[in-house]
Amino acid sequence: MERILSIDIGSTYTKGALFQLEDGTLTVLDYAKTPTTVAHLKEGFDRVRAMLDPDRQVASIAFSSSAKGGLAIAAIGLVPDLTLKIAKLAALSAGGKVVSVHAYKLTSQHLDELARLRPEIILLAGGTDGGNETYVRHNTEALRGLPARMEGQELPSLIYAGNAVLQEDVLKGLQDVGFEVALASNLMPQMDEMEPDGAREQIREVFLKKIVHGKGLDEIVAEVGTDPLPTPLAVLNLVEAIREEAPDFGDFMLVDMGGATTDVYSSGETPEYENRVVFRGVKDPEVKRSVEGDLGMRVSARVAASACRTSLRQVLGAGHEAFEAYVNALPDHPDHLPEPGSVDDGHDRALASACIHHALVRHAGTWKRVFTAAGETFLQHGKNLRGITKVIGSGGFLSALPDFSPTVMAPDPRQDTYHLVPTRYTYLRDRGYLLPLLGNLTGRWRKAAVQAALDCLDPMGEIQGPDPLEDHRGQAAADSHMHC
Amino acid sequence: MEAPKVVLGVIGADCHAVGNKILDAVFTMHGLKVINLGVMVSQDEFIDAAIETNADAICVSSLYGQGELDCEGLRGRCIERGIENIVLYVGGNLVIGKKAFSETEARFKEMGFDRVFSPDVELEKVVEFLKADTAERRKA
Numbered sequence: 313m314e315r316i317l318s319i320d321i322g323s324t325y326t327k328g329a330l331f332q333l334e335d336g337t338l339t340v341l342d343y344a345k346t347p348t349t350v351a352h353l354k355e356g357f358d359r360v361r362a363m364l365d366p367d368r369q370v371a372s373i374a375f376s377s378s379a380k381g382g383l384a385i386a387a388i389g390l391v392p393d394l395t396l397k398i399a400k401l402a403a404l405s406a407g408g409k410v411v412s413v414h415a416y417k418l419t420s421q422h423l424d425e426l427a428r429l430r431p432e433i434i435l436l437a438g439g440t441d442g443g444n445e446t447y448v449r450h451n452t453e454a455l456r457g458l459p460a461r462m463e464g465q466e467l468p469s470l471i472y473a474g475n476a477v478l479q480e481d482v483l484k485g486l487q488d489v490g491f492e493v494a495l496a497s498n499l500m501p502q503m504d505e506m507e508p509d510g511a512r513e514q515i516r517e518v519f520l521k522k523i524v525h526g527k528g529l530d531e532i533v534a535e536v537g538t539d540p541l542p543t544p545l546a547v548l549n550l551v552e553a554i555r556e557e558a559p560d561f562g563d564f565m566l567v568d569m570g571g572a573t574t575d576v577y578s579s580g581e582t583p584e585y586e587n588r589v590v591f592r593g594v595k596d597p598e599v600k601r602s603v604e605g606d607l608g609m610r611v612s613a614r615v616a617a618s619a620c621r622t623s624l625r626q627v628l629g630a631g632h633e634a635f636e637a638y639v640n641a642l643p644d645h646p647d648h649l650p651e652p653g654s655v656d657d658g659h660d661r662a663l664a665s666a667c668i669h670h671a672l673v674r675h676a677g678t679w680k681r682v683f684t685a686a687g688e689t690f691l692q693h694g695k696n697l698r699g700i701t702k703v704i705g706s707g708g709f710l711s712a713l714p715d716f717s718p719t720v721m722a723p724d725p726r727q728d729t730y731h732l733v734p735t736r737y738t739y740l741r742d743r744g745y746l747l748p749l750l751g752n753l754t755g756r757w758r759k760a761a762v763q764a765a766l767d768c769l770d771p772m773g774e775i776q777g778p779d780p781l782e783d784h785r786g787q788a789a790a791d792s793h794m795h796c
Numbered sequence: 797m798e799a800p801k802v803v804l805g806v807i808g809a810d811c812h813a814v815g816n817k818i819l820d821a822v823f824t825m826h827g828l829k830v831i832n833l834g835v836m837v838s839q840d841e842f843i844d845a846a847i848e849t850n851a852d853a854i855c856v857s858s859l860y861g862q863g864e865l866d867c868e869g870l871r872g873r874c875i876e877r878g879i880e881n882i883v884l885y886v887g888g889n890l891v892i893g894k895k896a897f898s899e900t901e902a903r904f905k906e907m908g909f910d911r912v913f914s915p916d917v918e919l920e921k922v923v924e925f926l927k928a929d930t931a932e933r934r935k936a
Contacts (some may be wrong), residue, residue, distance in 0.1 A: 344810070382844070390848055391844040393840075393841075393844055394845075394848050395848060412837075416878075438848075438851045439849075439850065440848050441847055442850075443848055444847055444848055444849065446850075500848065502849075503831045503845050590811065590834075590835060590836045592836065592837075592841065593832075595843075607910060626810055638896055682836070683809065684809040684810065684811055684836075685810070685860045685861075685862075686811055689811060691836060
């Protein structure tokens with residue numbers, strides 16, 4: 313029998329759980345949380361550790377940190393729909409936070425923006441291997457002017473993941489002016505071929521170097537002997553582990569909602585083998601993460617409610633004015649927790665439903681209806697998640713709502729574009745908010761962590777939403793034979 | 797010298813896939829580097845691919861008679877997006893109705909295409925043109 317401690321240093325709370333591992337099965341012995349001590353993270357960490365393991369007898373400790381909401385990354389690509397899009401996906405799938413994006417040639421305004429935002433990483437991409445060189449050359453030259461604009465402040469780490477032909481030139485050109493440069497494999501070595509893993513690995517390295525130093529994280533590392541994971545990467549690792557170790561669980565999505573942002577993860581996609589669908593653009597990865605910076609339960613409540621206004625009015629009817637008053641007050645009271653069953657509690661649930669709905673819509677791909685000489689056809693961009701039958705809710709708010717399952721909102725009224733979101737699914741709640749903590753354990757105790765994650769999911773209800781594509785189905789079957 | 801790089805695809809709401817596959821096979825067989833985007837390709841998708849891969853030429857196919865509508869403005873878009881010197885070819889059933897091919901050819905050349913091909917062109921001939929035109933472009 314072994315005991316394992318997992319701790320996550322979140323932006324608001326530091327949470328931890330003590331697990332027991334016996335015969336390959338993890339069980340939770342105890343759970344603790346305390347407000348995160350932003351100035352010195354080790355204080356909160358030690359407090360949680362003392363609550364769970366007062367005598368310091370547990371040797372196996374894994375931990376994660378979402379300090380400052382993750383590494384701030386500026387993504388520079390060439391074409392917005394190609395290398396820049398892949399650069400954004402790579403940054404997100406490494407657990408980072410994308411603070412600015414730039415396509416084509418960097419201008420002096422872009423450089424001013426970079427100097428002002430001071431990202432921790434600049435991810436520079438562009439061109440297939442052996443492909444375009446002009447833009448990366450130009451942008452390398454432009455970035456050589458960044459140190460002067462930053463007036464002695466610490467320079468961003470530079471990761472180059474573009475046309476491999478230029479690696480040496482970029483390395484030399486930017487090292488000369490003081491950048492720390494890491495080379496990664498090209499994000500798009502060939503047209504429509506995507507390879508984010510090299511860049512992801514380099515981002516992880518920078519995370520360890522930059523985030524760990526300062527604020528007490530390095531002291532934790534010295535004491536427990538392991539490196540932290542960025543919290544979103546811990547969750548992503550868990551999603552990947554579930555996909556590999558529990559294939560029977562099937563494709564699924566996970567919504568991790570906080571006060572400021574909503575993270576969405578999807579595992580797999582269900583392609584529909586119809587002649588009438590033509591795929592266009594860059595393919596999303598099998599396990600994909602997206603982050604919605606304007607959808608959240610407190611700090612972002614006002615923005616979220618306005619992004620979802622049409623859907624919310626349909627759901628709330630006459631109650632929407634009271635709801636809006638409530639939501640407008642929230643950003644000033646990020647600690648507000650309504651009484652269960654109160655009017656405010658109802659408002660929180662409506663807001664949560666709206667955030668989930670919009671986060672799923674933005675994560676999923678689309679079908680655009682096009683009429684061709686051979687009849688109606690759909691152009692697909694992004695992932696088709698219509699066949700997903702499980703959506704997991706996690707994060708402080710969703711884990712704390714015991715009898716909640718999301719209200720289905722009306723689909724986007726635009727006629728010719730269909731969002732490929734799940735329409736029939738089981739909503740599962742991460743009842744103890746354990747998923748990030750189990751994500752920390754997927755490195756060493758993979759199978760056990762997956763099993764424990766599946767065990768802590770409570771099915772809350774079957775969701776069935778309107779399906780505007782359904783009508784097309786019968787018709788599609790009737791004349792699916794298309795001569796092309 | 798590096799092989800000429802050609803972006804290939806069927807433009808607009810046109811899903812004729814067979815000719816596209818034949819072009820890909822023949823071009824590749826003759827030593828061209830093909831970036832095949834398949835069917836239902838928009839103007840910007842052709843240009844996106846040409847920029848990222850630093851292609852020498854874009855070869856547009858159109859089989860369903862709407863080619864004139866779909867191709868209008870492609871050269872202008874190339875200029876706007878910085879690949880003004882790219883070699884532009886178009887071929888297929890470009891217009892509906894009985895029009896002399898010379899008329900069609902003139903119309904598409906006016907739109908900025910360097911060469912225009914009828915459906916019965918010998919593909920080896922197209923390859924020869926491509927090799928010559930792209931070599932010329934690289935010298936420029």
